[in-house]
Amino acid sequence: MxxxxxxxxxxxxxxxxxxxxxxxxxxxxxxxxxxxxxxxxxxxxxxxxxxxxxxxxxxxxxxxxxxxxxxxxxxxxxxxxxxxxxxxxxxxxxxxxxxxxxxxxxxxxxxxxxxxxxxxxxxxxxxxxxxVYGLLGGLTAHTGIIEAGQVTAGETVAVSAAAGNVGSLAGQIARIRGARVIGLAGSEQKRKILTEDLGFDAAVDYRAPDLAEQLRALAPDGPDLYFDSVGGRVSQTVMGLMRRPARVVVCGLISTYDDDTAWTVNIKPLFANGLTLQGYTPVQFHDALPAALDHLVDWVETGQLIxxxxxxxxxxxxxxxxxxxxxxxxxxxxxxxxx
Amino acid sequence: MxxxxxxxxxxxxxxxxxxxxxxxxxxxxxxxxxxxxxxxxxxxxxxxxxxxxxxxxxxxxxxxxxxxxxxxxxxxxxxxxxxxxxxxxxxxxxxxxxxxxxxxxxxxxxxxxxxxxxxxxxxxxxxxxxxVYGLLGGLTAHTGIIEAGQVTAGETVAVSAAAGNVGSLAGQIARIRGARVIGLAGSEQKRKILTEDLGFDAAVDYRAPDLAEQLRALAPDGPDLYFDSVGGRVSQTVMGLMRRPARVVVCGLISTYDDDTAWTVNIKPLFANGLTLQGYTPVQFHDALPAALDHLVDWVETGQLIxxxxxxxxxxxxxxxxxxxxxxxxxxxxxxxxx
The missing domain is CATH 3.90.180.10 (Medium-chain alcohol dehydrogenases, catalytic domain)
Structure with a gap:
């Protein structure tokens, strides 16, 4: 049959x-x-x-x-x-x-x-x-913040697509690590969830015409790390504001997926500000993945990570x-x- | 008077x-x-x-x-x-x-x-x-290879503008560090100096139409580090060939100085290959500069660095x-x- x-x-x-x-x-x-x-x-x-x-x-x-x-x-x-x-x-x-x-x-x-x-x-x-436990989810966020990003307590971390799967986890992991976290998100509802439910220190609208000014007000010296899964115009703006030497960690470029020309980045801020731009995938840190999963399970079970x-x-x-x-x-x- | x-x-x-x-x-x-x-x-x-x-x-x-x-x-x-x-x-x-x-x-x-x-x-x-002892010379080369580049013995390092001031020193420092060094240079005379006088393992013409094939033949797995002071088309080619995870260290972008649009880089290879692109200036590593100068003097005096x-x-x-x-x-x- x-x-x-x-x-x-x-x-x-x-x-x-x-x-x-x-x-x-x-x-x-x-x-x-x-x-x-x-x-x-x-x-x-x-x-x-x-x-x-x-x-x-x-x-x-x-x-x-x-x-x-x-x-x-x-x-x-x-x-x-x-x-x-x-x-x-x-x-x-x-x-x-x-x-x-x-x-x-x-x-x-x-x-x-x-x-x-x-x-x-x-x-x-x-x-x-x-x-939260997926390779393209929590494990991407964990390796990005901990292994690639090397975030330490007291640093300021900006996160793009902060209400998305990877971004919401990356921001929370940075917060657990002791960093100050600024999320970029496109709706009032999303920004409210970030600051009220997930413990982000601030959330800003990436579509705001005064995005640079808002970020400068929140972090006068600029972010130490930018965790990016979006790319494009917003990332270019953030890269121009970072303190030196700062790091940009890139796990995806969702804004570019519909437009191949958007893969191009003006790297003048990198060079002028002594920035490091790191593309990564979690697989690259395969030795760190079992311990990363243990952390994620523990944080979810104890309510630290939502x-x-x-x-x-x-x-x-x-x-x-x-x-x-x-x-x-x-x-x-x-x-x-x-x- | x-x-x-x-x-x-x-x-x-x-x-x-x-x-x-x-x-x-x-x-x-x-x-x-x-x-x-x-x-x-x-x-x-x-x-x-x-x-x-x-x-x-x-x-x-x-x-x-x-x-x-x-x-x-x-x-x-x-x-x-x-x-x-x-x-x-x-x-x-x-x-x-x-x-x-x-x-x-x-x-x-x-x-x-x-x-x-x-x-x-x-x-x-x-x-x-x-x-060789200048901030924009030997100290840029030294901090780029040692501090930013973290070159270790056995790695393969590609160097752009390898017959220039910074490039010729960066390549030699990488060689002293135990790396295999491939220099990019535009004339036969320059390439001959690199391999015969400065101890580079190979030198290739960055203008060659088959640049990618030549580099692939010299380093089938791709370079571990690309020390770049040029940018533009050549760098884009090298970035597409590197082994993952590899590093690109950028101390200048001489090809872009006459053409502002040349600052843009297609970062798809960074993302796809897990590369890290690091812009730096030697001033960023100011604590390392006195020891770097001591190394340079010693290497010149002992004939290791020309x-x-x-x-x-x-x-x-x-x-x-x-x-x-x-x-x-x-x-x-x-x-x-x-x-």
């Missing part, structure tokens, strides 16, 4: 421009029989990540492979094992890894650049494995969720759960 | 474009009488530095002040004290500091952003105080010397001496 599943497939490539829900179609496909080493997984929480943008351009110059047209988008998810021909995993196990955006997904999917792990038993809510989530429901919510992510509709981790 | 001196004065500002000898005029001006704290200096060795470019734009956004039109260019020089109303310096003393480009210069000049020091008695040739110089003669040679510097006419330190 053939079994089928719904998948979210890509209609066309977008070298530049904004990702819209209509770039995706939900369709049905047949599931193959499992061979040795394979499993059938049922995703229960999909991670919606900005990094997907680089897999939708049709240009093979990204660290992750392009999504083939008409085939399922792949992404990280927490899944339940439905059937297993893999020696290490039994039906009912919960695992974290790359799956197709589908009701049911054969693992490994057509390409796997992540690897599969069992869900850590300390994770109380499955989606936390994607957000994981924010924007949760949507059902496979059909995925196209709108990824599109909404680039519009800043999320507060904290954007996740799509399936009951 | 009024005394006069010849000065090299600036005719017009150059926001962009190439510095030519005709942008300067040699004219005569009267010397004022000295007041308390002042001295009359006779420069015997003028330092010809790329940093002057930023003082010729007419735009007041540089770390050093603009040269007023019709007045003397100022620059670092070794001088003899002719007359002194300064308590610390007697006639006949040799000092290093900012002077007017003139036969005789009243110190302090109209602005002094450097400070005056006595010529270190260990300096055997006055011009060495400007090159200071290269391009020496021209007489005040009237200064306009051609600064213009020639931007054309790459120098090998090592460009200096104008006065007998």
């Amino acid at each position: 053939t079994r089928t599943t719904r998948i979210v497939s890509l209609n066309r490539y977008l070298p530049t421009g904004r990702v819209e829900p209509e770039h995706f179609t939900i369709r049905t496909k047949e599931l193959p029989d499992l061979t040795d080493g394979e499993m059938l997984l049922r995703p229960i929480a999909f991670s919606v990540d900005a990094t997907l943008r680089g897999q939708l351009t049709g240009q093979d110059n990204y660290f992750a492979p392009q999504v083939p047209l008409g085939e399922a988008v792949t992404g990280i998810a927490v899944s339940e094992v439905v059937e297993s021909r893999h020696p290490d995993h039994q039906p009912g196990d919960r695992v974290v890894g790359l799956v197709e955006w589908a009701d049911l997904s054969v693992w490994p999917p057509r390409t796997d650049w992540i690897g599969l792990t069992k869900l850590d038993p300390r994770v109380r809510k499955p989606s936390h494995a994607l957000g 994981p924010l989530e924007t949760e949507r429901h059902g496979l059909e919510a995925l196209p709108g969720a990824i599109s909404g992510l680039y519009r800043g509709e999320n507060i904290g981790k954007m996740v799509v759960t399936v009951p | 009024t005394r006069t001196t010849r000065i090299v004065s600036l005719n017009r500002y150059l926001p962009t474009g190439r510095v030519e000898p005709e942008h300067f005029t040699i004219r005569t001006k009267e010397l004022p009488d000295l007041t308390d704290g002042e001295m009359l200096l006779r420069p015997i060795a003028f330092s010809v530095d790329a940093t002057l470019r930023g003082q010729l734009t007419g735009q007041d956004n540089y770390f050093a002040p603009q040269v007023p039109l019709g007045e003397a260019v100022t620059g670092i020089a070794v001088s003899e004290v002719v007359e002194s109303r300064h308590p610390d310096h007697q006639p006949g003393d040799r000092v290093v500091g900012l002077v007017e480009w003139a036969d005789l210069s009243v110190w302090p000049p109209r602005t002094d952003w450097i400070g005056l020091t006595k010529l270190d008695p260990r300096v055997r040739k006055p011009s060495h105080a400007l090159g 200071p290269l110089e391009t020496e021209r003669h007489g005040l009237e040679a200064l306009p051609g010397a600064i213009s020639g510097l931007y054309r790459g006419e120098n090998i090592g330190k460009m200096v104008v001496t006065v007998p």
